[in-house]
Amino acid sequence: MMRLSLLLALLTLALMAVSVALGPVPFDLAAAIGDLLAGRPTLEALVLADLRIPRAVLGAAVGFSLGLTGAALQGLMRNPLADPGVVGVSGAAALGAVLAFYFGWSSVFALALPLGGLVGAGLSTALLLMLARRGASTATLILAGVALNSLAGALTALALNLAPSPYAALEVVFWLMGSLSERSLQHVGLALPFMAIGWVLVLATGRAMDALTLGEDTAQSLGFSLRRTRLLVVGGAAACVGASVAVAGAIGFVGLVVPHLLRPLIGHRPGRLLVVSGLAGAALTLGADILVRLIPTRPELKLGVVTALIGAPVFLVLLRRLRLDGE
Amino acid sequence: MGATRTLFLCLALGGGLWAAVGAPAQAGVRVASLNLCGDELLLRLADRSDVASVTWLARDPRGSTVADLARTVPVNRGLAEEVAAEKPDLVLAGAFTTRTTTAMLRRLNVPVMELTVPESLGEVYAQIEAVAARLGVPERGARMIADMKQAFETLPSATHPAPTALVLRPNGFTAGRGSLADEILTRAGLDNLAARLSPDRLGQLSLEEIVAAKPDLVIINGAEDAPPSLADELLRHPALAPYAAQGRLVSLPPRLWACAGPQLAEAAQRLAAARRRVAP
Numbered sequence: 001m002m003r004l005s006l007l008l009a010l011l012t013l014a015l016m017a018v019s020v021a022l023g024p025v026p027f028d029l030a031a032a033i034g035d036l037l038a039g040r041p042t043l044e045a046l047v048l049a050d051l052r053i054p055r056a057v058l059g060a061a062v063g064f065s066l067g068l069t070g071a072a073l074q075g076l077m078r079n080p081l082a083d084p085g086v087v088g089v090s091g092a093a094a095l096g097a098v099l100a101f102y103f104g105w106s107s108v109f110a111l112a113l114p115l116g117g118l119v120g121a122g123l124s125t126a127l128l129l130m131l132a133r134r135g136a137s138t139a140t141l142i143l144a145g146v147a148l149n150s151l152a153g154a155l156t157a158l159a160l161n162l163a164p165s166p167y168a169a170l171e172v173v174f175w176l177m178g179s180l181s182e183r184s185l186q187h188v189g190l191a192l193p194f195m196a197i198g199w200v201l202v203l204a205t206g207r208a209m210d211a212l213t214l215g216e217d218t219a220q221s222l223g224f225s226l227r228r229t230r231l232l233v234v235g236g237a238a239a240c241v242g243a244s245v246a247v248a249g250a251i252g253f254v255g256l257v258v259p260h261l262l263r264p265l266i267g268h269r270p271g272r273l274l275v276v277s278g279l280a281g282a283a284l285t286l287g288a289d290i291l292v293r294l295i296p297t298r299p300e301l302k303l304g305v306v307t308a309l310i311g312a313p314v315f316l317v318l319l320r321r322l323r324l325d326g327e
Numbered sequence: 328m329g330a331t332r333t334l335f336l337c338l339a340l341g342g343g344l345w346a347a348v349g350a351p352a353q354a355g356v357r358v359a360s361l362n363l364c365g366d367e368l369l370l371r372l373a374d375r376s377d378v379a380s381v382t383w384l385a386r387d388p389r390g391s392t393v394a395d396l397a398r399t400v401p402v403n404r405g406l407a408e409e410v411a412a413e414k415p416d417l418v419l420a421g422a423f424t425t426r427t428t429t430a431m432l433r434r435l436n437v438p439v440m441e442l443t444v445p446e447s448l449g450e451v452y453a454q455i456e457a458v459a460a461r462l463g464v465p466e467r468g469a470r471m472i473a474d475m476k477q478a479f480e481t482l483p484s485a486t487h488p489a490p491t492a493l494v495l496r497p498n499g500f501t502a503g504r505g506s507l508a509d510e511i512l513t514r515a516g517l518d519n520l521a522a523r524l525s526p527d528r529l530g531q532l533s534l535e536e537i538v539a540a541k542p543d544l545v546i547i548n549g550a551e552d553a554p555p556s557l558a559d560e561l562l563r564h565p566a567l568a569p570y571a572a573q574g575r576l577v578s579l580p581p582r583l584w585a586c587a588g589p590q591l592a593e594a595a596q597r598l599a600a601a602r603r604r605v606a607p
Contacts, residue, residue, distance in 0.1 A: 025535055025536055101555055167556040167559065182564060
């Protein structure tokens with residue numbers, strides 16, 4: 001597992017480097033890094049520091065958050081289809097962020113943007129866990145996700161239609177599909193602290209997750225508090241996903257696909273799956289963001305389009321396999 | 328922003344029924360406008376008593392250059408029902424906006440004059456002339472055109488080579504070749520970089536392309552007090568901060584060059600003044 005983590009970490013770093021090297025204008029990366037380190041305010045240094053580095057860092061951090069949260073929700077609910085996008089956590093986070101941003105709260109108090117996302121994500125995660133606690137089947141969970149997603153999507157569209165800016169209604173695509181285009185260091189500064197707190201909270205549940213595979217009673221008899229584990233995952237998922245969505249929109253399917261790709265390599269140890277899922281999520285998101293920039297469309301494709309193109313077929317295959325298992 | 332808001336106005340339109348046809352006979356023509364650019368020409372050219380109504384957008388100083396004048400006349404929200412009830416002799420409408428209302432008014436036999444979006448100063452003068460003629464005040468139109476031409480003539484003379492400029496609108500849109508904004512930049516003695524970078528009239532550029540093009544001036548074409556949106560947030564991206572620090576960032580409200588009228592000359596004067604700051 002250490003080797004896999006190391007490999008994925010190296011892949012993520014390599015993709016971050018590619019992401020930084022890639023952009024609409026030809027660019028001398030070595031000179032830019034030199035200028036930036038020497039504090040020379042050249043054009044290259046400006047492009048690197050204000051446009052390319054924020055994009056790569058956010059891509060990695062958002063991907064890590066989504067992959068990690070996906071693995072944690074799947075482990076906690078013992079349900080292979082739990083994913084922040086599918087079960088409506090990302091959608092609710094987008095609603096919270098939209099309310100904070102378009103109605104001017106975040107221009108008065110900058111932290112209102114990630115906090116709005118956090119509240120939306122937190123409420124929806126708590127709601128889903130209440131459902132899952134009463135032993136909800138996969139079907140119930142997915143249906144609850146469908147309901148939450150469409151409610152959050154509709155309310156987001158309503159909020160954008162009522163927002164005072166004439167552009168707001170056109171920007172619903174960003175919030176539902178996600179994008180890393182033209183983000184800045186300010187976005188990194190707003191979101192990264194919340195994401196980091198979320199990572200710590202979720203990663204702290206690793207051993208409890210492993211114990212949970214033996215059943216809730218056994219896990220409790222082994223000394224793991226279910227209440228504490230649930231609280232950590234709800235709080236961690238809210239912080240990670242809320243902050244991610246607040247700056248990059250709701251990027252779908254990363255949290256769903258990644259744990260499934262890695263599970264065969266890890267064995268069924270959900271605790272171990274957490275870190276590697278985060279790393280693979282970062283690599284997948286960065287890869288998708290690189291692809292978005294290589295496809296010559298104008299304006300560039302939304303990130304969620306690419307992740308959905310990868311994720312939706314995997315989702316369908318999963319559904320089919322689950323049904324076969326059930327028979 | 329004015330054009331976009333007008334677009335929204337038209338999207339918000341419903342229909343209405345009006346049975347009575349035929350305007351009461353009276354001396355002046357009673358005119359209503361369904362389009363912000365129509366509002367501006369109508370309020371500038373016609374007597375106040377001849378204005379049946381203008382759009383509510385005309386009262387918003389963020390998008391309108393005639394907000395004060397618009398407070399003295401009734402406003403409509405672009406609905407066929409309310410405009411028809413005013414029994415106007417003529418309705419000014421945008422060629423691309425309020426299509427359903429325009430069609431409804433035509434069915435009710437209300438004369439409609441459609442205003443296109445002018446793409447050059449020549450088209451601007453032609454539009455002013457045509458509207459003034461329909462309003463029965465050709466001499467006021469001729470005076471407006473003469474004043475504008477004079478203002479353009481008296482702009483400070485251009486330097487060689489002309490400083491380069493890039494217009495940045497919300498969402499990264501720019502003013503490309505063959506647009507009215509392009510002609511005004513040229514008249515103000517600026518070399519529009521977007522005419523080279525972007526193939527179409529309303530090209531979209533990434534911030535990286537804008538910064539890499541190294542324009543002498545970046546012209547921010549957005550209202551400073553606009554309500555929050557991702558589109559406007561782009562105009563405040565930190566990558567543009569060095570331009571602001573060097574005084575090479577000019578803010579030009581979109582209302583100054585969205586419509587035909589004397590405000591176009593003011594836009595050119597402000598641009599020429601900014602040009603003299605970077606290339607004295």
